[in-house]
Amino acid sequence: xxxxKDIAKAAGVSPASVSRVIxxxxxxxxxxxxxxxxxxxELGYYPNTNAQAISAKKxxxxxxxxxxxxxxxxxxxxxxxxxxxxxxxxxxxxxxxxFDKTSELKAIETLxxxxxxxxxxxxxxxxxxxxxxxxxxxxxxxxxNRYIKEIEDRCVWLDDKLGGTLMADYIMDEGHENxxxxxxxxxxxxxxxxxxxxKHAIAKRNTDRTINLIEVFANASYKGGxxxxxxxxxxxxKFTAVLTYNDDMAIGVISMLKAHGYRVPEDISVIGFxxxxxxxxxxxxxxxxxxxxxxxAIKATELALALSQQxxxxxxxxxxxxxxxxxxxxxxxxxx
Amino acid sequence: xxxxKDIAKAAGVSPASVSRVIxxxxxxxxxxxxxxxxxxxELGYYPNTNAQAISAKKxxxxxxxxxxxxxxxxxxxxxxxxxxxxxxxxxxxxxxxxFDKTSELKAIETLxxxxxxxxxxxxxxxxxxxxxxxxxxxxxxxxxNRYIKEIEDRCVWLDDKLGGTLMADYIMDEGHENxxxxxxxxxxxxxxxxxxxxKHAIAKRNTDRTINLIEVFANASYKGGxxxxxxxxxxxxKFTAVLTYNDDMAIGVISMLKAHGYRVPEDISVIGFxxxxxxxxxxxxxxxxxxxxxxxAIKATELALALSQQxxxxxxxxxxxxxxxxxxxxxxxxxx
DNA sequence: TTGAAAGCGCTACCAT
DNA sequence: ATGGTAGCGCTTTCAA
Numbered sequence: 001x002x003x004x005k006d007i008a009k010a011a012g013v014s015p016a017s018v019s020r021v022i023x024x025x026x027x028x029x030x031x032x033x034x035x036x037x038x039x040x041x042e043l044g045y046y047p048n049t050n051a052q053a054i055s056a057k058k059x060x061x062x063x064x065x066x067x068x069x070x071x072x073x074x075x076x077x078x079x080x081x082x083x084x085x086x087x088x089x090x091x092x093x094x095x096x097x098x099f100d101k102t103s104e105l106k107a108i109e110t111l112x113x114x115x116x117x118x119x120x121x122x123x124x125x126x127x128x129x130x131x132x133x134x135x136x137x138x139x140x141x142x143x144x145n146r147y148i149k150e151i152e153d154r155c156v157w158l159d160d161k162l163g164g165t166l167m168a169d170y171i172m173d174e175g176h177e178n179x180x181x182x183x184x185x186x187x188x189x190x191x192x193x194x195x196x197x198x199k200h201a202i203a204k205r206n207t208d209r210t211i212n213l214i215e216v217f218a219n220a221s222y223k224g225g226x227x228x229x230x231x232x233x234x235x236x237x238k239f240t241a242v243l244t245y246n247d248d249m250a251i252g253v254i255s256m257l258k259a260h261g262y263r264v265p266e267d268i269s270v271i272g273f274x275x276x277x278x279x280x281x282x283x284x285x286x287x288x289x290x291x292x293x294x295x296x297a298i299k300a301t302e303l304a305l306a307l308s309q310q311x312x313x314x315x316x317x318x319x320x321x322x323x324x325x326x327x328x329x330x331x332x333x334x335x336x
Numbered sequence: 337x338x339x340x341k342d343i344a345k346a347a348g349v350s351p352a353s354v355s356r357v358i359x360x361x362x363x364x365x366x367x368x369x370x371x372x373x374x375x376x377x378e379l380g381y382y383p384n385t386n387a388q389a390i391s392a393k394k395x396x397x398x399x400x401x402x403x404x405x406x407x408x409x410x411x412x413x414x415x416x417x418x419x420x421x422x423x424x425x426x427x428x429x430x431x432x433x434x435f436d437k438t439s440e441l442k443a444i445e446t447l448x449x450x451x452x453x454x455x456x457x458x459x460x461x462x463x464x465x466x467x468x469x470x471x472x473x474x475x476x477x478x479x480x481n482r483y484i485k486e487i488e489d490r491c492v493w494l495d496d497k498l499g500g501t502l503m504a505d506y507i508m509d510e511g512h513e514n515x516x517x518x519x520x521x522x523x524x525x526x527x528x529x530x531x532x533x534x535k536h537a538i539a540k541r542n543t544d545r546t547i548n549l550i551e552v553f554a555n556a557s558y559k560g561g562x563x564x565x566x567x568x569x570x571x572x573x574k575f576t577a578v579l580t581y582n583d584d585m586a587i588g589v590i591s592m593l594k595a596h597g598y599r600v601p602e603d604i605s606v607i608g609f610x611x612x613x614x615x616x617x618x619x620x621x622x623x624x625x626x627x628x629x630x631x632x633a634i635k636a637t638e639l640a641l642a643l644s645q646q647x648x649x650x651x652x653x654x655x656x657x658x659x660x661x662x663x664x665x666x667x668x669x670x671x672x
Numbered sequence: 673t674t675g676a677a678a679g680c681g682c683t684a685c686c687a688t
Numbered sequence: 689a690t691g692g693t694a695g696c697g698c699t700t701t702c703a704a
Contacts, residue, residue, distance in 0.1 A: 051681035094430035387697035
């Protein structure tokens with residue numbers, strides 16, 4: 001590999017001058033600069049980022065840990081992060097934590113080992129204590145899609161509880177009394193909070209009406225939705241509406257309901273969560289909850305960048321985002 | 337940040353010994369080893385990967401450039417790559433090239449600057465010359481989803497032309513004579529090859545029947561499919577079948593056809609490409625071409641890793657994969 | 673088994 | 689405007 005010394009030798013200058021050219025620094029004559037540039041070109045030279053990082057004691061790229069690389073949620077997050085990075089001409093290091101504790105931990109450690117100053121973490125498996133610990137040691141670390149009280153000023157999160165409430169209130173408004181909810185297994189935070197929101201909303205109404213609730217758990221995917229619905233059906237309990245953890249599951253649910261001869265929404269209504277692009281291209285178009293995750297990702301990235309540079313960012317106590325009900329065609333009104 | 341020296345001092349040993357412990361090397365007494373480990377723990381020490389990389393003159397992680405981070409294709413690729421990496425306990429650096437030439441170039445350069453030895457590149461925008469140049473300078477660089485003759489032993493690719501042929505043959509077998517194809521704009525390779533395959537298959541049959549072909553271009557997304565179909569309809573030419581560049585587009589096409597009052601497949605048939613998970617959860621279930629991209633990604637990763645270590649891998653002249661027709665419900669038979 | 677010290681490629685300070 | 693050079697954190701001989 002070509003090094004700065006090779007360039008210096010070939011150009012008949014000192015490494016210092018080459019370094020100045022690399023960094024577009026001042027104090028180099030135009031002629032020298034041109035010559036050096038030309039030689040770098042000829043020799044196909046790329047500065048060694050690793051050396052730059054240890055020498056300058058910083059790594060201006062941004063490190064990201066996503067829970068996975070396949071869900072629409074991750075895709076939208078990645079897009080938001082990229083937007084900011086591209087705009088500021090900063091490189092991103094994506095790492096994924098495959099939903100389990102060990103690999104999430106490893107993914108974060110890798111970021112630390114690379115000495116990223118700015119980090120955006122989407123952790124679905126690690127416990128609060130671990131995350132608080134990491135956050136306290138790394139000022140540029142920001143959590144996305146998760147709220148932890150002790151470090152709330154470093155959290156960019158969705159009010160999942162409110163999301164659950166929106167789902168429950170709407171489905172009850174439409175007259176449903178027998179409701180199934182499909183939660184995500186292995187997801188530490190969001191699922192439980194939404195469920196809490198749902199139950200809370202139901203409890204509030206139970207004064208005038210009796211609402212029956214069935215709860216099952218499944219993998220947060222299309223496949224998981226299919227399986228969950230089979231289980232629900234096998235249980236033999238009546239339900240007229242299904243609330244799912246995300247749109248992927250909802251699509252699986254609808255598909256499997258159809259396969260069993262049920263019509264959606266005539267026989268059974270479905271509400272998803274996320275408002276991903278697929279939501280409106282299936283039949284029936286999915287009623288769901290909008291999750292402004294790209295917006296959140298943008299904010300998280302800007303925050304991480306700002307904190308890592310100790311710049312005076314308009315810091316807020318915390319960064320809460322609000323879910324929103326999107327009414328389409330997958331819910332039937334039961335009362336007139 | 338804690339360094340190796342801090343640990344050495346705290347443990348009352350030399351940095352050399354600490355280094356040995358970090359790398360699980362031999363030549364350290366058990367007692368010393370334990371002591372050092374304990375102190376590393378206490379001080380929350382993580383070795384600086386950048387320093388390791390310049391000192392050891394290697395970077396054993398694998399660098400990846402994906403064309404984007406949002407398409408199902410990329411998601412499946414990422415999964416394949418991750419499988420290999422996880423298995424071998426190697427870290428991955430994902431970078432994305434947002435479909436345009438400049439940022440793809442930049443993404444690759446970033447990988448070079450980090451001195452990754454193993455690289456998997458999915459380039460959709462860069463020209464062959466540039467890629468050949470990179471490949472020749474970097475023995476561990478492998479191209480995925482693209483075939484370039486000059487460096488075919490470093491290419492893991494799908495036979496797109498055959499894919500096109502499969503689509504065309506099937507749709508003609510079903511009796512269609514007025515066919516629209518929606519190509520992807522801005523994609524250098526695959527789209528043109530598939531189209532070639534389609535035209536080739538049609539030419540072969542034109543001896544006994546006349547086939548009409550309309551061709552339009554659009555963005556390779558759900559949205560692009562919607563727009564393309566509107567354009568097709570506006571052109572006023574008759575067509576009974578639409579062949580799309582990918583499943584996302586096909587879903588957009590179906591959705592928009594329905595919006596215009598056409599039934600699929602009764603009025604118009606649709607064939608997608610990719611066989612992504614969504615393909616079978618829409619109505620009607622999508623007839624499409626299977627693209628074994630995850631398998632390809634696994635192969636590409638193994639190849640890159642092997643080449644970067646100059647290990648004796650069972651190298652092949654080239655790595656060609658074969659697309660396959662998946663018949664579902666989105667095509668109507670026009671002859672009895 | 674342990675330590676001293678010479679690099680790795682680069683930056684930044686101090687001279688010139 | 690330029691060059692010399694001391695580090696940055698780590699690995700790896702070579703000696704002890």
